[in-house]
Amino acid sequence: MKFSITSKGDRKSEDIKKRIIQYLEDFELEYDKEEPDLAISVGGDGTFLEAFHTYSDRLERTAFIGVHTGHLGFYADWVPDEVEKLVIEIAKNPYQIIEYPLLEIQIHPKNGGEIDRYLALNEGSVKTAEGSVVLDVNIKGEHFERFRGDGLCISTPSGSTAYNKALGGGIIHPSLETIQVTEMASINNRVFRTVGSPLILPKHHVCELIPIHDDRSFLITVDHITKTYTDVRSIECSVSDKKIRFARFRSFPFWKRVHDSFISDER
Ligand code: NAP
DSSP, X not given: OEEEEEEOOSHHHHHHXXXXXXXXXXXXXXXXXXXXXXXXXXEOHHHHHHHHHHTGGGTTTOEEEEEESSSOOSSEEEOGGGHHHHHHHHHHSOXXXXXXXXXXXXXXXXXXXXXXXXXXXXXXXXXOSSSOEEEEEEETTEEEEEEEEEEEEEEOSGGGGTHHHHTTOOOOXXXXXXXXXXXXXXXXXXXXOOOOSOEEEXXXXXXXXXXXXXXXXXXXXXXXXXXXXXXXXXXXXXXXXXEEEEEESSOOOHHXXXXXXXXXXXX
């Protein structure tokens, strides 16, 4: 089996990376940055997002696992003290695969040029540095509302505990193939009106965002990546047909991770 390691880059993460490489090579596993069967991230959830985007074009051939060197992560859920145990599990035991849904984002340009396509593990968001974001929101081809405000966030179930949660969105179990649309400071008065609640869409409901002002540029984020776009005709968001595959060696239920991260890690 071939493996890769994405490290946060700090001393602790680099030390653990070196140890894991050495142990796994002792077990005659091959370190391969280009085509790993198993991508290991060492750092936090941010590092895990980086690993995901490094290998997002080979999701059916790469499984992921995360070791956290700071606080408990949602994706990085092995602690440094467990590294030896994890290495033996990887080398000796077949792992179970757990799949989580992803968000697909398509950015259609005005001039009919090439569509930019992204996969997000946490979320995509649309913001602007130029006043308010003004967008028509279509759901499944039907006009739903005209949004005015700071922006919109469209998250995956596993991303629901990240930016989405800070925006008042609900926490969604990753066994549900959905995306969630949350508002950022919408303008609501007698003239402008939005639904004001997070929307949870099923797999077959595409959410299309159509900019109203021709001259406005957008900051579009995909997980930890931010890009500026001008001349956007529409942004299409939907549940992707692709999924992330986690290598699972032990049970760590989603709601336990939510509890330990946000309530208390004491029993
Ligand atoms: P960052 O601003 O350095 O860190 C964002 C925080 O979100 C980190 O504490 C990170 O955990 C945590 N996080 C990432 N994914 C998570 C998840 N699925 N559930 C719970 N917490 C999660 O940015 P970054 O490290 O590059 O990560 C990018 C992510 O930041 C975006 O995908 C977005 O979700 C999040 N974000 C959050 C807010 C907010 O909460 N107000 C605003 C903007 C962006 P670690 O410390 O373990 O890395």
